[in-house]
Amino acid sequence: MASIISFTFREAVVDVEYKGYLIPKGWKVMPLFRNIHHNPEFFSEPQRFDPSRFEAAPKPNTFMPFGNGVHACPGNELAKLEALIFVHHLVTKFKWEVVGSKSGIQYGPFPLPQGGLPARFWKESSCPSQNMCP
Known part of the structure; x- marks a missing residue:
């Protein structure tokens, strides 16, 4: 993109x-x-x-x-x-999900996800709890 x-x-x-x-x-x-x-x-x-x-x-x-x-x-x-x-x-090696991201790209001057791109990452074997991991 x-x-x-x-x-x-x-x-x-x-x-x-x-x-x-x-x-x-x-x-x-x-x-x-x-x-x-x-x-x-x-x-x-x-x-x-x-x-x-x-x-x-x-x-x-x-x-x-x-x-x-x-x-x-x-x-x-x-x-x-x-x-x-x-x-x-x-x-x-990891499971991951985007957390609360806004859609869109901001330019100033380089392209970045609007509002950043917060994400969670975990190794499937190290999932802290079944309720937290998909």
Whole structure:
């Protein structure tokens, strides 16, 4: 739903015409990744959380959570591996539930769950009481 990188700055290395506007060489431009990732031309229902939309690879330059090209995050593969390991252990070794969360995302400038994301975690074998654990 959100990328840690909401935007970046680049410099036009040549004159560029984009949708009838001239961007002169040397001007700074600010690509907004959040807008690209929520563009209905590329993703149906872009505001809905739907991991299945990535069962097929997205079109090039339509999903760039780690930037792209020579400016891509050098740690992107490590970050993806860490996230995969974290999620694996979270879903295979723990039970968990979101507690009193508000829906929505706040931007300022990075995307965060509105009001935080309070949650309870426990190992099934260490559940304090049957009444407290689903």
